Amino acid sequence: MIELNKDNFSAEVLQSEKPVFVDFWGEKCNVCQALMPGVHNLNEKYNDKIKFASLNIVGARRTAIAQKVLGLPTMVIYNGGEKVATITPDKISSLEDVENFIKDYYNTL
C-alpha cells in the first residue's frame, strides 16, 4: 500500500491513471488501527484494478480537509482525479463494510 502525505497526494491519487482507494486514518483512531491489517489484505485481493493507499491525517490534515474528509475512518475511491465513492465513519463498523464498499466499485470496473 502506498503511504500518502501532503506532498505526494496529488500525484499519487488525483493524477493516477488507475482508480485509487484511500484509507484516511490517524494514530488515535482505534477503529482505523484495528482495520489496517485487514485493509492490507484487501489490497492483495483487489489491487489488479485498484491502487491502494493510506493517508495519516496527522501532518496532512489540510490535505484531508481539502478532500472534505473530517472524520475517521473515512475511505474514498478516486478515479480520474474525481471522488467516485465515499464511506463515512458511521457506515464502517467492520472490515466487511470496507470490503463491500470496495467490491461494489471493483465490480463496475
Added chain:
Amino acid sequence: MEHIYDTIIIGGGPAGLSAGLYASRSKMDTLIIERGEFGGQVATTYELDNYPGSIENCTGVSLSKRMKQQAEEFGTQFAFEEVTHVKLEGDIKEIKCTKNIYKAKTIIIATGAFPRLGGFKNELELRGKGVSYCATCDADFFEDLDIVVLGGGDSAISEAIYLAKFGETVTVVHRRGELRASKSLQEKAFNNPKIKFVWDTVVVEAKGTEILESLVVKNVKTGQVNDLKADGCFVFVGYLPISELFKGKITMTDRGDVITDEEMRTNIPGVYAVGDIREKLLRQVITAAADGAIAATHAEHYIENKLASL
C-alpha cells in the same frame, strides 16, 4: 456433537470482557461475540481517569486491550460476527450470526449503548464532514479551528476539555442553564480559557456545503436564533441502548433499557444483561465491569443448579 458453550457473551466492551474474564477464570466454556472492534464505547475515549488504578497513561484503548488480553489468557474465545437473531428460551439458547449459529446454556447480553443523535437538520448529511461523535477519532482535524460541543453531561464536558487541547475555541452549547457533569469536571472546564458556554440553547441546523461551516442555534428561553461558526460539532447528548434484537423477548423500559435484578438476571432464566444496556443510574466502565463479574458468577451458579436438579 455440536458445541454447546457454558456461556455466550454478546458484546466486547468492558462489561462483556469482564464477564468473559470471570466466566473463563471459573472454567466456564466461554465465547464473546463482537460485531465491530473490541472495547465498546470506552475505546473511543481518550483519557480515562475514573477507573481505579488507571493512573498513568491510561487511555480507553489501552484499558480495553488489556481487558481483552486478560480474558483471553483465562481461555475466553472470541468470534467476530454480527448477531442477527436470538432464541433465549429453554435450556439451550441459540445465537444466530451472519456466518454461524452458536449455542449455549446461558447468555450474557452486553451490547451496550450508542450515542444519541443531536436531532438537528443536516446532522446525518454532515457526519464525518464536521459532525462527530468521537473526539479521540477526529480531534486532530480541528487543530486551531472552532469547535462546538453539544451537551452538558460528563461525556460532553470531559470531551470538551480534551478538544480544547486542539481547537482554537471550544464552545459548549447546552440546552439548560447549568451542567449535569460532575463538579470536578465543571471546575476544570470553567477554568479553561479556551472553553466558552452558551446556555439554554439548542442546535437547530448544521450548515455547510460538503463540510460543516456553521450551526443555527436557538435560545430556548428567548426564542432568538443565531448563527454560530463551527468547523467541528461534537455531539454528546446521551446514549441509547442497543437492544433492538431483544425487543418483545426481554422485559425492557420504553427507552429500550433491559430491566434486571441486582444479580443481572433478566426475566428469562439463564439470560443476563450487563453494562450500559441495563436500566441503571451510573453508566461507567467501573459499573459495567462490576455487572459483568456478577452476571458471570450467577451464570455459573445457574448451570450448577441445573446439573444438580437433573
